Amino acid sequence: MNNIYVIRALLAAALFGASTPFAKLLVGEISPWLLAGLLYLGSGLGLAVVRLVRDRGWTPSGLANGEWPWLLGAIFFGGVLGPLALMFGLTRTSGSTASLLLNLEAVLTAVIAWVVFKESAGRRIVLGMLAIVAGGVVLSWSGGDAETRDGVGPLAIVVACLCWAIDNNLTRRVSASDALFIAGAKGAVAGSVNVVLAFALGASLPGGPMLLGTLAVGLLGYGISLALFVLALRGLGAARTGAYFSTAPFIGAAVSVVLLGESTSTAFWIAFVLMAWGVWLHLTEHHEHEHVHESMEHRHRHVHDAHHQHAHAFAWTGDEPHEHWHRHEAMVHKHPHFPDIHHRHPH
Template sequence: MRYGFVLLGIVSAALFGVATPLSKILLRGLSQFQLAGLLYLGAGIAMLPFVTARCRAPLRVRLNAKNAMRLAVAVLAGGCVGPVLLLLGLASARASSVSLWLNLELAATALLGFLLFHDHLDTSGWFGVGGALLAGVLVTAGEGSAGIVPSLLVAGACVCWGLDNSLTALIDSLTPQETTFFKGLIAGSLNSAIGMLVVKSLPAGGLILAALSLGAVCYGGSIALFIAAAQRIGAARAQVLFASGPFFGMLMAVVALGERLTWMQGAAILVLLGSIALMLRARHAHHHQHEPLAHIHSHRHDDLHHAHDHSGVSSSPIHSHEHGHEVVAHDHAHVPDLHHRHAHEIQRK
């Protein structure tokens, strides 16, 4: 397991978690579509310096049809539909309850990854998934129901983000910053336009600035860090780490909204920590073959898969550039990252 990318996943969770109660405050002066649009526009704007800092091949050259389709579906599901469903649920429910329901994103990502994207989890991994869900159930039991309709709206948002997570983990022709930029720009513009049509008035300048800032830090930073982690440890594993986000949200709800924490929530935090530990000890190894592949992503040269030449590009320990892979067959422990999306009919060790 790559522990540096594990840390990225946890930081991503913390940023996204605190965004929920802070968004609850902004909903006092913004509609759901307006806030969803501004949050993602802020995320896109935050990534602009990283996108323009380096000269790369034109997008039409790097983004093939398969990756373009992945990006389009991820933008529609995770950038347009998901945030609006979340904010619709948040408008009529307690921020702490909504934060806890967001654990459903873990189940959605794991299930979609397993069924559709060759994402593998061993016994420890599935216990980790189950423990993270149990943590959410414990806290929900202590909180009581905030309403069937809000819970269904948040569950729908989690399914959208589960699909988004699995797809963006497979996009290997864009950097995480580029993916976040396009998602923020396209989804943010669309939801902002819908918000203008629905409300037919501009919100106060201070609210716009606050929403853009929240989106830049908590959405832009969170999305980019999550994609970087998911590409290296797999979407399902990254999502288990991301499941800690609701607990950061609960803490922010206490600070910003004055909501109370219960002993049941404390017990749930302990269960979640155990779940993360189970996921981190998951091991999976068998003989497998890598087919020829050319792509771009963050990598280093001590992982058995990157031995290419660095003429004219960065040779720092961790770097990102376009590179190719030749056919190779070997046996080692691995996770379902960009290089290990093979089927698993082979006997597992």
């Protein structure tokens, strides 16, 4: 396996997990609705600036016409319905129960990837995902549930997890496209929706320093994290990327221990062992069989490896990696592989 994709998934989890302790410092100073909106908005605006600097001006998204429905669906489920369901659920659910239920996102992501999109699911992957999710469950469980009013709140959080699971799998379909554009578009839409709702509920913007700090946390913990998540999807598929991303609660807890001086518990170290075991199972997975590549056309950054033996319709200087629209001819071969953008075949 190309470990660069694993590193990207774990970095995405690290940035997202680390953003939680920083966001906790802002809770009480900013309303939850507005805080969620500003974090997402910091992601969208920040990535738009990064993309403008990278490309030295505005450039097209690069998405093919057939990819737009996938992206719009991902934005709708992950950027609009998911946050709305979570915010509603949090008003009727205790923090411990909410944290516990949020671990369902990885499970639902994997189930959809396996059942709907036919990703491969070896025994090591299933065990590894269960170990990582179990670590999140242990870490989240703090006992007590006095704040939960009825079953409506937990159900809403489950719906939020389902929305994000659908989002993850739809984003997988466009993961070969510009990760900055995909992540920035999601952040801009989710941020706008939540900020408008916050203002409708009477919230007001915080002072300049706090506003800038919140936007910065959003850029790192939501924007760059999501861009890395999209890049990881290219090489790992939705189920594996979602499983690695499930280490975020542990990373957030570790940052809380270091920066906020919170004490560790037995549950913390049990979670550490479970998640480390799960990651190890994934890292040591071996998946190989003879498989068929159907002919396809797409655009992404690549080198001329076994899957990219194509001619160029332009003067090529020989520089690699490079990016252009290219066609893959049908072929059959056998080698270790994972459900990346070139190996989305049934088993």
